[in-house]
Amino acid sequence: MNREKKATDFSSPVFLLLLLLLWQLGAMKLSAAYILPTPLQILQRSWELREVLLTVHLPATMKVTLIGLAISLVLGVSLALLMDLSPFWHRTLYPLVVASQTIPTTTIAPLFVLWFGYGIWSKVTVSVLFTFFPIAITLCDGLRSARTEMLELLITYGATPFELYTKVKLPCALPYFFSAVKMAVPMSIIGAAIGEWLGAQSGLGYFSRRMMTQLDGAGVFAPVILLSLVAMASVGLVSLVEKRMVRWRGES
Amino acid sequence: MKALEFREVSCRYPGQRENLVEKLSFSIEPGSFHCIIGASGCGKSTLFRMICGLLTPVSGTILRDGAPLSEIERACGYMPQRDMLFPWRTVGENLALPLEVGSALPKAERNARIEEALADVGLAGLADRMPEELSGGMRQRAAFARTMLTGSSLLLLDEPFSALDALTRVSMQEWLLEQWLRHRMTILFITHDVEEALFLSTSVLAVGSTPICSLTEIPVPLPDRRRRSDLVRPELTRLKEGLMGMLRGQVPA
Structure with a gap:
């Protein structure tokens, strides 16, 4: 595993640099910053916009993300427990939850703006819809992964x-739980941004859209870059917690 | 008083129509070592599942130390086929399991008993290791120590050595015999290995047919303290041949 890790440590940043270089050259040749700004222009614009991005829009998005994530976790964990505890609810809900994954949330998101208005809750709803189902399903599978023999023992x-729950089921589900959270964190950020994009007064998604209307290509990208960075940092943080808490993962 | 007694016990798995055990009666004395032997799939493990309460008989009574099973609430010393050490717990934490559930023992006393149990099976000082760091034989010994910590005087060992390599298996058999001579608990040991059965048990209980309606008791003519070389005696060789013939008769060709 270590050797594999070392190999990716080198290859992936190098490849990324190559892509960025290609982008830089291509965009310079095209020379239409309002459609395709160069990476350097984006960096420069991000720096110019740093104050409004970091003090107004990032906190707004993070607020939506955190509230959405918290609601998703509570709902997802409860639903997973319910489905694990009762075969009836498992039979009834599991197929519905899986089927609901096929609904393109983005396309019905404008409805939430109509229902909940331009305030924070329409965005929270989008974010919750993005993350609640993967958490419920992954955790439910985790609880069911507990070996019958261990329970019987x-x-x-x-x-x-x-x-039985505290000593077998929850420890068995813990690695699944962290996988779910690692999936859910970036998705809830994306959900929040999409919600803001559709209608809001602040937030990185909203800001990106406003820059679009002003034909400021680099300004569209700046909040997007910030979103990615925040998502990566959050996943890194969750992985760190996971490393401390999960001593065991997978078979045996 | 018998350590364990079956009185006309019948049982079947939920959803099945035919009985797996049919009016079975047998009993075992305290402090004895019996191997239950029979072809694979004949329902040996089902007997264990009933004794430790995982499966309720449809009729008949099972008595432990003279009391019906349904009336006693006691941990039972069941050791399943695979060691079932929880991979997310250290060896010591695994041994703590039977002490954690039900009665809440003070932590200091718990740790003392775990250390003692580990030393007893020759794993002193390994409490902080993870199970995956141990060899197959060591894992089985840890699982055995955990079974001992249930405090049950009756141990149900379900093919505990079947997954080990031949050499480890032989030394684990000698080790188990030594443990039994020292503690004199009542042991029921499931196996399909005739040689293992003869080497370990006071008498062999052979499953004659499916559904199980009787167990044939075959005394092993050896002292409790025995050596592997005893197995080559002519009377034991004959016994072994006889048992093999009986088991092979059950396996549909």
Whole structure:
């Protein structure tokens, strides 16, 4: 595993640099910054816009993201527990939850603006819809991954149903939970940005759209870059917590 | 008083129509070591599942130390086929499992008993290792120590050595015999290895047919403290041949 990691450490940034170089040259040749700004122009514009981006729009987006993520976690974990506890609810809900994944949330998102207005809640709804289902499904699968033999062994020791959860099911589901969160964090940021893009008074998605109307190509990209950076940093943070908490992952 | 007694016990798995065990009666004495032997899939493990309460008989009674199984609430010393050490717990934390559920033992006392149990199976000082760091034989010994910590005087060992390589298996058999001689618990040991059964048990309980309606008790003419070389005695060779013939008769060709 280590060797593989070393190889990617070199190849991936080099490849990224090459792509950026290609972009830079292509955009310079095209010379139409309002459609395709060069990476350097984007960097420069980001620097110019740093104050309004970091103090107004980033906090607005993060607020939506965090609220959305919190709601998704509570809902997702509850639904996963419900489906694991009751075969009836598993039979009833699981197919629906999976089917709901096929709904293109983005296309119905404008409705939320109509329902919840331009305030924070229409964005939170989009963000929750993006992340709630993957969390519920992944966690439910995690709880079900607990080996029957392990559960039975604890039953022979006289364990209560609650102890079966705390000692077998939850530890088995913990790696799944972190996978779900790592998936959900960037998705909730994307969800928030899409929500803002459709209608808002602040936020990085809103800002990007405003720059679009002003034909400021680099200004469109600046908040997008910031969003990616924040998403990457958040996933990194979750991975760090995961490393501390999960001592075991996968088979055996 | 018998350590374990079956009285006309019948059972089947939910959703099945035919009984897997049919009016089975047998009993075992405290402090004895019995191997239950039978062809694969004949329902040996089902007997264990009933004794430790994972499966309820449709009729008949099972008594442990004279009391019906349904009336006693006690941990049972069941060791499943695979070691089932929880991979996210250290060896010591794994041994703590039977002490954590049900009765809440103070932590200091718990740790003392875990250290003692580990030392007893020759794994002293390995409490902080993860199970994956141990060899197959060591894992089985850790699982055995965990089973001992249930405090049950009756141990149900379900083919515990079947996944080990031949050499480890032989030394684990000798080790288990040593443990039994030292602690004198009642052991029921499932196996399909005739040689293993003869080497370990006071008497072999052979499953004659499916559904299981009787267990044929075959005493092993050896002292409790025995050596592997005893197995080549002519009477044991004959016994082994006889058992093999019986088991092969059950396997549909």
